[in-house]
Amino acid sequence: MKRTAFIIGLGLIGGSIALAIRKEHDVHIIGFDIHSDQLKMAHSLRVIDESVSSIKEGVARADLIIFATPVSRTTELLKDLVDYDIKPGAIITDVGSTKRKIYQQAECLIEKGITFIGGHPMAGSHKSGVEAARAHLFENAYYILTPSEDADARAIIQLQNWLKGTKATFIEMTADQHDHLAGAISHFPHIVAASLVHQVANLEEKDPLVSRLAAGGFRDITRIASASPVMWRDILLQNKDSLLRLLESWMHEMKNVKTLIEEENETDIYTYFEEAKAFRDGLPVKKKGAIPSFYDLYVDVPDHPGVISDVTSILAQHKISITNIRILETREDIMGVLRLSFRSEEDLDQAKIQLQHHMYETYRL
Numbered sequence: 001m002k003r004t005a006f007i008i009g010l011g012l013i014g015g016s017i018a019l020a021i022r023k024e025h026d027v028h029i030i031g032f033d034i035h036s037d038q039l040k041m042a043h044s045l046r047v048i049d050e051s052v053s054s055i056k057e058g059v060a061r062a063d064l065i066i067f068a069t070p071v072s073r074t075t076e077l078l079k080d081l082v083d084y085d086i087k088p089g090a091i092i093t094d095v096g097s098t099k100r101k102i103y104q105q106a107e108c109l110i111e112k113g114i115t116f117i118g119g120h121p122m123a124g125s126h127k128s129g130v131e132a133a134r135a136h137l138f139e140n141a142y143y144i145l146t147p148s149e150d151a152d153a154r155a156i157i158q159l160q161n162w163l164k165g166t167k168a169t170f171i172e173m174t175a176d177q178h179d180h181l182a183g184a185i186s187h188f189p190h191i192v193a194a195s196l197v198h199q200v201a202n203l204e205e206k207d208p209l210v211s212r213l214a215a216g217g218f219r220d221i222t223r224i225a226s227a228s229p230v231m232w233r234d235i236l237l238q239n240k241d242s243l244l245r246l247l248e249s250w251m252h253e254m255k256n257v258k259t260l261i262e263e264e265n266e267t268d269i270y271t272y273f274e275e276a277k278a279f280r281d282g283l284p285v286k287k288k289g290a291i292p293s294f295y296d297l298y299v300d301v302p303d304h305p306g307v308i309s310d311v312t313s314i315l316a317q318h319k320i321s322i323t324n325i326r327i328l329e330t331r332e333d334i335m336g337v338l339r340l341s342f343r344s345e346e347d348l349d350q351a352k353i354q355l356q357h358h359m360y361e362t363y364r365l
């Protein structure tokens with residue numbers, strides 16, 4: 001008989017996990033979402049096989065239960081689980097961006113002998129909703145698991161096996177360590193991105209030209225400010241302690257930068273940027289990390305009709321598939337204007353060779 005997975009919250013991450021599970025397992029996937037349009041959409045996109053009208057109903061039938069709801073909802077929903085019928089041997093997990101509060105809430109399940117292993121796939125996007133779900137969203141990313149100290153090793157392996165279609169690399173740590181690290185590399189940068197946008201929005205009141213000029217680097221560094229405000233509100237509230245500490249040290253850092261500028265300290269300003277560049281350039285972006293590994297190629301294309309279909313047909317002729325294509329609105333810091341994303345370095349290399357063969361100039365950043 002087919003095993004059953006139950007996904008609660010069929011948005012970007014719940015949908016992507018469902019698709020990744022289906023890729024590797026002959027499984028029956030049931031789903032629940034508080035928004036019936038998301039649930040219907042998940043069904044019609046064949047992300048799930050069946051929807052249920054309550055969490056209790058899905059939980060009773062499932063071998064794997066995944067909470068893919070905003071983190072504050074996950075803690076609330078976990079509370080109710082203590083009174084539900086759960087299949088013996090079922091594994092419960094979540095995908096939340098914070099882990100400590102969720103783990104604390106799950107402790108009463110763990111004490112009852114129910115298997116709960118917290119999880120966080122460290123990749124995603126600023127998009128939300130099941131329409132944006134992709135089976136390969138987590139490919140090459142780290143997938144953090146936060147099992148309790150005395151968790152059954154077999155259950156951890158079983159969970160990794162359920163999730164192997166994500167093609168992510170699993171790594172275990174405590175919920176506290178997770179929140180500390182994720183605070184620094186993911187949660188805090190969201191605050192900074194939003195604050196930069198606020199700064200420009202305030203300036204716009206005095207000079208409306210500023211938002212028209214806000215391109216290039218500003219757009220890059222603030223991309224994540226377009227993410228779901230509900231999701232990020234909840235993350236900030238659940239990782240309060242780490243974020244307050246990070247804010248303190250950030251303000252200290254900004255004070256130092258202010259002094260460097262006030263004193264016109266050429267050497268130290270140079271060193272500040274040089275050291276940041278050296279560390280940033282050394283980050284394993286294309287291997288594994290919080291940043292999803294997309295392989296992007298920029299193509300300098302002349303501005304005339306038919307050029308995009310020419311580029312895509314060259315790639316199609318050579319059976320090179322693209323995961324994304326985008327016409328960039330600005331040429332100011334990138335030579336090419338067409339950005340092609342590939343699934344692997346090999347596809348990218350092949351595309352580069354074929355496009356150059358057809359006299360297109362290509363660039364990597």
Ligand SMILES: NC(=O)C1=CN([C@@H]2O[C@H](COP(=O)(O)OP(=O)(O)OC[C@H]3O[C@@H](n4cnc5c(N)ncnc54)[C@H](O)[C@@H]3O)[C@@H](O)[C@H]2O)C=CC1
Binds near residue numbers: 032038231
């Ligand atoms: N967006 C991202 O890049 C990443 C998000 N995460 C985590 O994944 C979780 C889900 O995020 P996304 O999929 O991006 O959000 P999303 O907004 O795309 O999906 C969340 C879904 O949960 C549903 N939902 C909300 N309250 C519910 C409730 N009480 N019962 C049932 N369903 C409910 C919503 O209707 C929505 O369909 C969050 O905990 C987030 O922290 C983790 C890694 C990456």
Ligand SMILES: O=C(O)C(=O)Cc1ccc(O)cc1
Binds near residue numbers: 124290292
């Ligand atoms: O859009 C991006 O690059 C992200 O920052 C995606 C992301 C969002 C939340 C997470 O918990 C992990 C990854």
